[in-house]
Amino acid sequence: MRLRRGQKPTRRLAHIWNEANCTACGACIIACTATNAPEMMHREEKGWKSLASNIRRIESVNAQGRPTMLLNQCQHCEDAPCVHTCPFGAVYYTDDGLVAIDERLCIGCSYCVSACPYNVRWKHPDSGLPLKCMGNACLELVAARQQPACVQACPANARDFGDLNDPNSSVSQTLRRLPSRLLLEKAGTKPKYFIVESAS
């Protein structure tokens, strides 16, 4: 359900990625594409030069010369620039605290793509839609009270998804127990993609 102006979301659904648990197997990336855009399974996202998926794997080497890796995806910001910039209101907040897209209202202007500080949107080559997490199939899973595809596929329990408003949810418990960080926190977008820094 679309959140009306001035309305507060009933839930604050958020993703957790535990970088210490993650084995970098890529199962979440494949599961995301297979679930939400199966037609893209063998097609590259040209801008990112990787599999077209709502999860993007970024690899680097840290100052000590050790390999590092980040799984990046939509942060479902509570003050999302993509929502502010979409001219016809195609990008909106749901009452679950997610950022979603209404395909009927999208003209493919790419303003949401260039407005996202996290660079998580990719343009579907056939539909022209600026896609991101969560895809329609995952939204259906969440509506059916199931976990999104990436969480279900992760063999290392490195991913979780749940309601931050519920103190008993697994995500709330993890965030209370373990240190975590947010990406580009200073951008002021109030992101809800938490990177947990120690193994559970």
Next chain:
Amino acid sequence: MNVADLTFQSDVAHWSWTIALFLWFVGIAGMGSVAYYFSRKAPLAITILAAMVIGLLLVFSHLTRWWNLPISLFYAVLEFSFNFQSWMFWGFLILGIHVVLAAVVVLANLPFLQRYWFLRWAAVLNQSNLFLGLFAFVGFMATVYSGFLISTAAGVPLWNTALIPVLWVISASVATVAVIELFYVFGWAEEREAAFGLRLGMGLDVMKLLAIVAFIHISLTVGTMGAQIGAERMFSGDLAVMTWVGVIGIGIFVPLVIGAYTLVAGKKKPLLVVSAVAALSGVLFLRAAVLLAGVWEPLVI
């Protein structure tokens, strides 16, 4: 600097030459409307409308879901989902109004259409300072919009500066002065307009140079890493030739040198053509360089 996820805006959002040309045409049409308030001539009116139409066609061709525009407009009206926070929404409104006003001005300037009694209202409007003041204001706002459109795209830190709308207005004014100079060469503008344009153009060139230096300097020195990388690309990286030769050399120094020579030695029409074409090219190169230089803030260093 080991930046793992350096992604060019032009590779993902694809805001490159098509959008640069769109911004260029909108700038010429926008500040051209301001010039029209002072110089009410048919060639300028036609140029404004043509620039608007070409600019709108370019931006329309850039939409990856252009076929959905009528449907999305229908639902946006039905559900009143318009986003008043979005500069692109305001752009739709401003450009829509501007193109209608420009069409009225062109109607008034075409004698063969003014033979028809039912089109004569256009000539009446074209003599109204209030109407032409509104036309100039909407044109100015169209140029301002084209700057805010870029500077509010939060994903590209190089663009997130208040300088861009100012730079766009200054450079669009330079382009309009260049158009007036070309009209003078073709015999469509008076000498006093060309003489005023020459002095105004030189002042604007200096302002433009200052604004470009400020834009690059501030981004390079105190910008975020994404802004620094973008500015570095313009200053000494893969876009340096476009910046130094296209934007500054051709776009600013050639018109400045020709302007200074003209002030001393008098007007020479071939030189005025070179100066005007150089100024117009420089304005386009500026928009292209700023767009192409945009990169996302690196998340992993």
